[in-house]
Amino acid sequence: MSVVFLSTGPPTVNVEHLDALAESYGVSIDAREKEHYLHLLNGLDATSNAITSLPAYTDPRLLPAASTLPRTYEKLSGKPDKNPLNTWSHRTSITASNPSDVRLSRKTVVFKDNVSIAGVPLTGGTFPELLVGKPDYPVPGIDAVVVKRVLESGGVVKGSANCEHFSMSPLSFTSASGPVHNAWLKGYTTGGSSSGCAAMVAASQVRAWRKRHGLSSPSPSNNDEEELGESVDMAVGGDQGGSIRIPAAYAGIYGLKATHGLVPYTGIISLVPMIDHTGPMTMTLEDNAMMLGVLAGWDGMDPRCTPETPLRQNVPDYLGLLEAWRAEKDLKGDWTPQMAGKGLRIGVIKEGLEVVGLTSEVKSVITAAAEQFKAVGANVEEVSIPMHIIGPAIWTVATRPYMVEHGLQNRVTPYLQYAMPDVTPPVLNQKAFDLLNKHNPAVANMFFNSAFMNSKPDANQALAKAMGHVQQLRDAYDEVLKDFDVLLTPVNPKVGSKHPEYTMDVGKKMEPAIGATLNTCQFNVTGHPALSMPAGWGRTPDGPGMLPVGMQLVGKRFDELSIFKAAAAWEVGGKGLDRWNGQINWTASRSSVI
Template identity: 25%
Template sequence: MKIEEFKDFTIQDYHHLLEEKKISPLELVNIFLERIEEGEDKIHAFLFVNEEKAKNEAREKTDNWPEELPPLWGLPVAIKDNICTQGMPTTCGSKMLENFVSPYDATVVERLKAAGAIILGKTNMDEFAMGSSTENSTFGPTHNPLDLRRTPGGSSGGSAASVCALEAPCALGSDTGGSVRQPAAFCGVVGLRPTYGRVPRYGVVGLASSLDQAGPITRKVEDAITILEVISGKDSRDSTCAPYPPFSRNEIPSLEDIRKIKVGVPREYFSSRVEKVIGEKIQEALGKLKGEGVELVEVSLPHTDYALEAYYIVASAEASSNLARYDGVMYGLRVEGEDLQDMYFETRTLGFGKEVKRRIILGTYSLSSGHYDEYYLKSMKVRTLVRKDFEEALKQCNLLITPTTPSFPFFLGEETQDLYERYTDDIFTIPSALAGLPSLSLNCGYEGGLPVGLQIIGGPFEEGKLLGLALWLEKLLALPSPFPELKEGRGQ
């Protein structure tokens, strides 16, 4: 089979092919490895391609074809490089961990493998997930397959690009303030950030522990459901993981009930910050729902404007502590120095990039005595207010719809304007992350070949409703899945 034939495939479609033995895991893996070979010098979505092991595993599966296939049996999956994979590099896009090989699998990887998935490789990302363009990767940026001059977004840019270019049928990313949803929006694919505590964090290298959630990046909403069913559910190794069973598609209401859902449109998300076309595309999608009889209500999330600042303080504070372990003592980079102090200094100076250092300094400052109350504590209070905003809004409706990003993917290498400006790229993905709410980005249209991401936000653990609406909306929009030709310049 040819890669083009998979353009509109869902995971279930692959599953059926495998069930009917129309394709073998080895053939499937080889097709994707070929596609990677073809696309990587232009896209650079992968930091590591697990060629040998993936083939071996596929061969082994091909030789031991079970009667009943587990849900992801034989399916290649790409994994963001901050999710631990045993015996493979886990670099977090950082020089600090350039040669680090994890001795264990993250819970989510363990679950993917148990469901039969084959790990295709590790995808590029902004260093330690700090950034929204993959330009902060030590190993060079990833290019947006839809326009190679542009960013695929970040920090899970490699995962989103690989799925967009069909170098992988699906991928895992991680979302702290929008790192799954924003690149999904920029690459015209689906990105789901589950409710905080829905998916175990064990083995997902911590950026900001109270915000990090791993989530699927897929070509179809249906696939996000399939992956979520596999990776979610309580984990005895993660105290912050909710003691709930895995998500099940049975939690998705019937279409009849989905039609009765009241959709809230928060007015703060349609300000002048949003590029006009993006606002229009979202309105169009909302219009479609309205045409189907869905009730739309305008709601307000009054603390939206403060969320960004609070996020950068809380996330940086946690990151400054989480990244303290990279000290050159036990693993990762070590630069020898005159004495211990010097070794720490040299190692961290050389091992971390600019953005990481900036956030470590920011976080350290906001936690230091004399500043704690003013910054960290205050930000935590803002966080509570943001959460309450959503609670209030979700009393008036069942789900919220917003743009995922205020702008289109920017050009790579574009002089990073004002830093603050760059941080505001995450302005629509941050609030629901702070509130720990499930949020999904879905392509709702193209403008000049560039996709527009629409975000659906739900109440805690209400992935069922959220995915139900997303499935339906995807069907109403009936947009083609991306299959880029991988040429310079615009083009879909």
């Protein structure tokens, strides 16, 4: 291999620098050889400077379409009169004048605030000093691929939704902008880290649910705008350990973590590429299927895509196929509350109902959901996958060594990609630690976790072993999925709790999140698709109200259609949010916690 170094100007690397580099490896260089190594280092430095001096290149495929310009925005964080649930980060309204199709025509869509929207500030749920080392947030010049596809399909981009600090919380009180409230019960978690996305879609769900059940807003003025604020039809969230599915469960909406690599992640702040997912969060199952068809397909830029990722023209019409399957069953007389699930095979993961912290309230809802699958004619069996219990440990060890380097410092991976050049977090120092410790100690803990894992003498061997067990875990699910269409687990281990009181006690801020991902993070490392959907209601553990409980349906990789079929058949027996006995005074419950 030949290497060519550009050499211009006087040398900048001196002997002291060379000695320091050598010492970092615990080696010494003979004085007679230093001249040669200095020459090579100075050549490299000159070459590096030549590249650094070049103007930045932006892939034209990511530039905003001219028909969507100019763009304006309004910052809504910190404006409770316009943003009562603190769901919005920045509001805008962007449409394409000549969309290529109309699948999302007039549908309003918001994006998690780690997704690039050209001309709109990007926060990542944190402070600008921690994201870019400056007092102002970066303003991207590109549209993430998911943004472009929503616009190309006729959707209305309404802006960015608040998210948790660096996407590192399964609950919704860590954002730099303050807590994001559950649309069903203000003051309670709506889940994270796609918290604003979930609550904003849920606000639309609340309005539709109340209308269906003849209930009104409990606000003093009986005005749900004052109570809920502006809402949207759909959202695009992000999921590295459950951050689409967990908030979808707490919020009573539908959230899909599609197969890894099916929906391009280009233009979105990463945590670790192996577990990065983005996907649809919607009011209905049908909207979720439709939106997946819009978002999915190879983009030619995301290294997370694989040879299994379909080209855009080969992406299944998930909604059309679902409707055709439903129509075929209806023609046979099978689309009934007794027969809709006929032919479907549902595996209830035994270990999913044994995770630490799973409450009897949630377990009873999931048990009832499994019974409903039986009632609609599906074949339901309990199945044991012992590795499911150790899955979170595998996820942890396989990702912790990279989490700071890639997720908190945006270190570019050695794969061709759009590298988010505007995200330039500084190195952790005392000032940064104090901010993190105050607002989200989980992020500060991640710095310590990553440094600790990488400092261990057997760090590489431990990581290699964890990677091997990722494959073993994937194989374990694949083996069981040979006999089942979908697997069933709970999503949230307990009914949503109140936001913790503001305190400097790290334990009180960390404790509520413990165990939240024990049924979700496994499928981030294995890459299987997983849908969170509302299965019923549970009483809150610390108040008089009720909040949604979600169930998770997991399918074979790149077989999202089977998940949609199973979910649709289950709902013929009654939708989760309509499993309501009508005896609870919702208005009183709500007013008592506001």
